[in-house]
Amino acid sequence: MPLGGFTRAGAALTPCTRRSAKVHDHGGRNRRCVIGGDTHRDTHALEMTAPNGATIATLTIPNNASGFSDDLAWIAEHAPGPRVVVALEGTRSYGIGLARVLTGAGLTIVEVECPRRQTRRRGKSDPIDARLAALHVLLVPEDRKALPRSDGDSEAIRILLGARHHMTVARTAQINRLRALLLTGDDEDRLLARVTMTEQNLGTIARRRGRTGESIETQVRRAEARRLSLAIRDGARGAAGRARGKSDPEIRRSLKRYTARELFRILNAAVAH
Numbered sequence: 001m002p003l004g005g006f007t008r009a010g011a012a013l014t015p016c017t018r019r020s021a022k023v024h025d026h027g028g029r030n031r032r033c034v035i036g037g038d039t040h041r042d043t044h045a046l047e048m049t050a051p052n053g054a055t056i057a058t059l060t061i062p063n064n065a066s067g068f069s070d071d072l073a074w075i076a077e078h079a080p081g082p083r084v085v086v087a088l089e090g091t092r093s094y095g096i097g098l099a100r101v102l103t104g105a106g107l108t109i110v111e112v113e114c115p116r117r118q119t120r121r122r123g124k125s126d127p128i129d130a131r132l133a134a135l136h137v138l139l140v141p142e143d144r145k146a147l148p149r150s151d152g153d154s155e156a157i158r159i160l161l162g163a164r165h166h167m168t169v170a171r172t173a174q175i176n177r178l179r180a181l182l183l184t185g186d187d188e189d190r191l192l193a194r195v196t197m198t199e200q201n202l203g204t205i206a207r208r209r210g211r212t213g214e215s216i217e218t219q220v221r222r223a224e225a226r227r228l229s230l231a232i233r234d235g236a237r238g239a240a241g242r243a244r245g246k247s248d249p250e251i252r253r254s255l256k257r258y259t260a261r262e263l264f265r266i267l268n269a270a271v272a273h
Contacts, residue, residue, distance in 0.1 A: 033079050036112075036134030037088040038126045039063070039095030045126035046071065048078055049134035058127060063094060068101040075107075087112045087137040089129070112136050171235055178205075178228040185221055197232060205229040 033056060038045045042063055048056040057078050061067030075084060087110045091099040099109050112133045175197050182193035182205075195201045206229040210219055 033084060034134045034137050035075065035079075035084060035086045036130040036132065036137070037086065037095060037098065038129035038133065039088060039090045039093070039098065040126070041094050043067075043126075044071075044095065044098055045130040046074075047127065047130040047134055048075075049131065049138065051138065053135060053138065055131070058130070060126075063097065065097075068098055071098065072101070072105055084108070085110060085137055087133040089114055089133060110137050167235065171232060174228055174232050174235075178225060178232065181221060181225055181228070185218070185225075189221070189225070197229075199233055199236065202229040202233040206233070 033051065034049050036047045036049060040063065044061050044063055044067065046059045046061065048058070050056055057074070059071065059074050061070045085108045086099075086102050088095045088099055089112055090096070091109060091111050103109055114129070178197070179193045182189040185193075192201070192205055206226045208222060208226070210222055214222075
């Protein structure tokens, strides 16, 4: 439910919660404030800051569901109401769980970058980084605040494009390694190193057999060239093969068409019921 629906009594920390969260109250109540968060694998450091930059309260929570509940109760106690902006680092990394919970509670989430070393001045400190995140949002104009990436279809497209990019980079690295390996071989190897690595040419490299009297170096080179050629060919036949020859914009269009068809089917099913 939206955070504005909490009552002060309902936001009180239970005895178990008090043991799991370190809370420091610096006094003050403000319905329009900013919360800065420095997120990590195990814990998150948070600071609630007034519009004038004064610290209202600080909190350290574990990075789990219990900690997220502590955070909601803490916000409800010190800044009840929906007019709260939360500035978090790593909203698609260690802070993604907290960002999703706060978004579901009706709060506005802003993505902030990790502070630079010269900005910290006094060294790395989680509470300092949390405060810097809050101050950053207070200083940045409204139209320049970075919103975190959203879940759903857009994220699915990013995942697929990222996977395709990774497979393309891996394939290029394997082809370069194969060419470098063939360039140090005999005349036949050097000739194969110059051809385009099509599926047919990769098959030719993989099917080559050793000759009588070959040195151990030649045998090892031939075996490694066979392994690389098969890996490159099999990779192209896998999931990446469906997008072979398509550019990134073409892949995006295909994914959008697929998404549109799925949404149309779901909406038709909803109307029918």
